[in-house]
Amino acid sequence: MTSLETARDLLREFPVVDGHNDLPWALREQVRYDIAARDIAADQSAHLHTDIPRLRAGGVGAQFWSVYVRSDYAGDQAVSATLEQIDCVRQLLARHPADLRPALTAADMEAARAEGRIASLMGAEGGHSIAESLATLRALYALGVRYMTLTHNDNIAWADSATDEPGVGGLSAFGREVVREMNREGMLVDLSHVAATTMRDALDTTAAPVIFSHSSSRAVCDHPRNIPDDVLERLPANGGVAMVTFVPKFVLQAAVDWTAAADENMRAHGFHHLDTTAEAMKVHRAFEESNPRPVATVATVADHLDHMREVAGIDHLGIGGDYDGTAFTPEGLNDVTGYPNLIAELLDRGWSRTDLAKLTWRNAVRVLGAAEDVARDLQATRGPSNATLAELDA
Amino acid sequence: MAELKYDAGAEGGATDDLPAPVIGEHPGPAREPAAADLLARARALLDAHPVADGHSGLSRALRPLSWFDLELGESAVDTDVPRLREGRVGALFWALHLPDGMTGDRAVGATLDQLDLVRTVVRAHPDGLRLAGAPGPVTDVRHSGRTAVLPGPAAAVALGDSLGILRCLHGLGLRALTLTGVSWAGETGLTRFGEEVLREMNRLGVLADLSGAGPDTVRRACAVSKAPVLCTRSAARALRPHPANLPDDLLTALGAAKGLCMVPLTAEQTGPSVRDVADHLDHVRALAGADCVGLSGTYDTGSAHPQDLADVSGYPRLVAELLRRDWSETDIAQLTWGNVQRVLREADFAAREAQRRRAPSTATITDLDG
Numbered sequence: 001m002t003s004l005e006t007a008r009d010l011l012r013e014f015p016v017v018d019g020h021n022d023l024p025w026a027l028r029e030q031v032r033y034d035i036a037a038r039d040i041a042a043d044q045s046a047h048l049h050t051d052i053p054r055l056r057a058g059g060v061g062a063q064f065w066s067v068y069v070r071s072d073y074a075g076d077q078a079v080s081a082t083l084e085q086i087d088c089v090r091q092l093l094a095r096h097p098a099d100l101r102p103a104l105t106a107a108d109m110e111a112a113r114a115e116g117r118i119a120s121l122m123g124a125e126g127g128h129s130i131a132e133s134l135a136t137l138r139a140l141y142a143l144g145v146r147y148m149t150l151t152h153n154d155n156i157a158w159a160d161s162a163t164d165e166p167g168v169g170g171l172s173a174f175g176r177e178v179v180r181e182m183n184r185e186g187m188l189v190d191l192s193h194v195a196a197t198t199m200r201d202a203l204d205t206t207a208a209p210v211i212f213s214h215s216s217s218r219a220v221c222d223h224p225r226n227i228p229d230d231v232l233e234r235l236p237a238n239g240g241v242a243m244v245t246f247v248p249k250f251v252l253q254a255a256v257d258w259t260a261a262a263d264e265n266m267r268a269h270g271f272h273h274l275d276t277t278a279e280a281m282k283v284h285r286a287f288e289e290s291n292p293r294p295v296a297t298v299a300t301v302a303d304h305l306d307h308m309r310e311v312a313g314i315d316h317l318g319i320g321g322d323y324d325g326t327a328f329t330p331e332g333l334n335d336v337t338g339y340p341n342l343i344a345e346l347l348d349r350g351w352s353r354t355d356l357a358k359l360t361w362r363n364a365v366r367v368l369g370a371a372e373d374v375a376r377d378l379q380a381t382r383g384p385s386n387a388t389l390a391e392l393d394a
Numbered sequence: 395m396a397e398l399k400y401d402a403g404a405e406g407g408a409t410d411d412l413p414a415p416v417i418g419e420h421p422g423p424a425r426e427p428a429a430a431d432l433l434a435r436a437r438a439l440l441d442a443h444p445v446a447d448g449h450s451g452l453s454r455a456l457r458p459l460s461w462f463d464l465e466l467g468e469s470a471v472d473t474d475v476p477r478l479r480e481g482r483v484g485a486l487f488w489a490l491h492l493p494d495g496m497t498g499d500r501a502v503g504a505t506l507d508q509l510d511l512v513r514t515v516v517r518a519h520p521d522g523l524r525l526a527g528a529p530g531p532v533t534d535v536r537h538s539g540r541t542a543v544l545p546g547p548a549a550a551v552a553l554g555d556s557l558g559i560l561r562c563l564h565g566l567g568l569r570a571l572t573l574t575g576v577s578w579a580g581e582t583g584l585t586r587f588g589e590e591v592l593r594e595m596n597r598l599g600v601l602a603d604l605s606g607a608g609p610d611t612v613r614r615a616c617a618v619s620k621a622p623v624l625c626t627r628s629a630a631r632a633l634r635p636h637p638a639n640l641p642d643d644l645l646t647a648l649g650a651a652k653g654l655c656m657v658p659l660t661a662e663q664t665g666p667s668v669r670d671v672a673d674h675l676d677h678v679r680a681l682a683g684a685d686c687v688g689l690s691g692t693y694d695t696g697s698a699h700p701q702d703l704a705d706v707s708g709y710p711r712l713v714a715e716l717l718r719r720d721w722s723e724t725d726i727a728q729l730t731w732g733n734v735q736r737v738l739r740e741a742d743f744a745a746r747e748a749q750r751r752r753a754p755s756t757a758t759i760t761d762l763d764g
Contacts, residue, residue: 032758033558035756076502077499079506080556083502083559133503133506135506135511136503138510139566142565383518384514
């Protein structure tokens with residue numbers, strides 16, 4: 001058997017739990033939630049990284065669908081948009097019951113694996129989605145959201161982002177209360193996108209394992225979206241998982257530098273650097289023609305995993321591709337069919353079947369189950385918090 | 395004074411009528427047991443057919459309280475578990491109150507806060523309250539000796555003009571929405587988007603509440619809705635000119651559409667006495683029909699209530715008055731419980747039917763209303 005065949009065989013038994021996929025936002029932007037117009041039961045490779053046939057080909061067994069909304073949405077506008085994103089996921093699940101199984105718990109994930117369906121969970125990307133309300137946090141949980149990234153690209157009032165200037169210096173008192181309330185509900189605390197100071201504050205506060213839904217190693221590639229070693233070192237004690245991401249501009253140093261120049265070019269032309277409209281992409285392509293884009297590969301991502309394994313240990317790794325949330329993808333990981341290539345690369349590097357089963361499936365499922373256990377304990381001792389930012393951060 | 399004395403005498407209870415002790419004794423003792431008997435019959439009837447109350451303002455009344463205990467009794471509000479039991483309240487629509495003038499996205503977040511409060515309070519009182527939406531579970535909760543809480547109505551602004559948000563609110567338990575105060579349900583009736591909202595509500599099983607809506611909205615909603623519509627707090631305008639009360643023609647129209655007019659127990663809308671409330675019930679029953687009249691306590695909303703109906707424990711006194719007026723037990727059973735059950739059953743059926751025929755709507759207000 002070639003490594004690729006072995007990888008596919010392994011994924012049949014222990015499929016990939018992917019921490020982050022932005023299909024809902026892509027559907028919002030491309031067809032304003034007209035999910036019949038982008039039928040993911042059929043091939044959508046002309047428009048999307050993701051559809052059901054390709055998820056199947058890629059060996060995906062569980063997906064955290066991101067209910068991301070832009071971090072420049074102010075206050076309750078973010079809440080409204082997040083509800084629409086959640087509704088989108090619910091519509092997708094209702095439309096494709098034979099392939100996508102709604103999952104709220106670790107047990108649901110295992111049931112989906114046994115049934116051969118793709119466990120579908122939701123993750124909110126940024127604390128702006130709760131507009132400083134713990135009641136709204138609980139509403140998101142009740143609607144099925146099982147992780148919340150504490151920030152997106154911008155600081156919020158109670159937490160610092162990795163890609164913004166220092167604000168409250170990590171988590172504020174209210175930010176720590178948000179983490180405690182997430183623990184009490186059983187919602188995973190996601191530390192992708194947050195500043196290292198926020199990561200450390202969250203680890204000091206949380207009673208449950210944390211996740212990084214889509215982040216790689218800062219020691220391998222120095223980008224603020226990645227995880228510093230001192231934080232990775234704390235994962236064994238915390239029990240959490242760092243789910244490696246593939247986004248070239250985070251994982252490949254040459255791509256980091258190239259992206260900085262490309263972003264500057266976008267701003268010079270009057271566009272936001274994350275703008276993906278046709279006009280913005282035209283400017284981007286022109287830049288790319290005169291400045292060839294450095295290409296990340298499967299090996300680039302495997303380098304991150306090798307290092308993260310050394311620092312955090314095999315029990316604390318996972319995968320979060322960020323498909324449909326990034327314009328570019330590494331060679332060999334071009335869309336959701338790519339996971340077997342990564343597994344094959346790791347097999348070639350001597351990773352065992354047991355190791356790989358942990359990476360793809362077991363670690364992530366364990367973490368969600370652990371968060372449920374912590375929530376059960378906490379609910380026995382305290383009621384829901386209605387603390388406000390004004391009270392705690394005054 | 396003279397008139398009062400004359401009235402008392404006319405009823406045969408003149409206490410100084412010593413020369414005729416036999417005559418004086420009979421009306422006295424005979425009247426007392428009669429009232430007590432009516433109250434006993436009312437309680438027995440309500441034990442079998444409890445009240446499904448169309449409107450509670452409890453979530454607003456509880457919000458400023460730092461601590462409360464509905465299980466043992468809470469004097470700061472009109473509603474708690476002991477008084478719900480005494481009043482024989484088997485189901486309660488729990489309104490999601492928004493501060494006046496709140497619009498847009500702010501209203502969405504505030505509605506989530508209110509839904510969270512309802513869920514939290516209900517969960518904290520498992521022996522007295524339980525969330526339920528569909529008719530079967532509502533009956534089960536009532537059989538278990540608890541009060542079924544149905545979250546709603548919420549204000550139409552709670553949707554942020556988005557059908558996706560409507561579906562999320564339904565997912566969080568919302569059972570009724572008041573169609574007023576938004577661009578798509580105003581004085582001129584329902585716009586195309588407004589009708590689409592109503593169709594999506596029908597598909598989900600969210601009841602339309604038309605109390606306070608303009609007459610054109612009421613008529614159009616009656617025509618478009620596949621499920622019975624509610625007026626969760628409307629009395630008869632012919633008897634009391636309150637803007638939320640329904641004129642006779644709309645009461646007739648509501649009856650023709652098999653909707654439900656839930657009469658509020660507030661001094662402002664129905665009057666200061668039990669008899670005033672009963673007058674409204676008589677009037678609504680006469681115009682809309684016995685199938686189409688219900689009760690709405692409207693407690694904890696800040697409204698003043700008729701004498702003897704100061705809190706949720708007062709329903710037996712109201713039912714005793716209806717018995718005195720010779721309402722049949724069947725009509726009373728429908729008024730208190732049966733009509734709401736019918737509406738929930740029909741809404742449930744309509745939702746199942748609609749889900750077979752219609753996909754969730756992706757229409758937007760810009761698509762339909764420009």
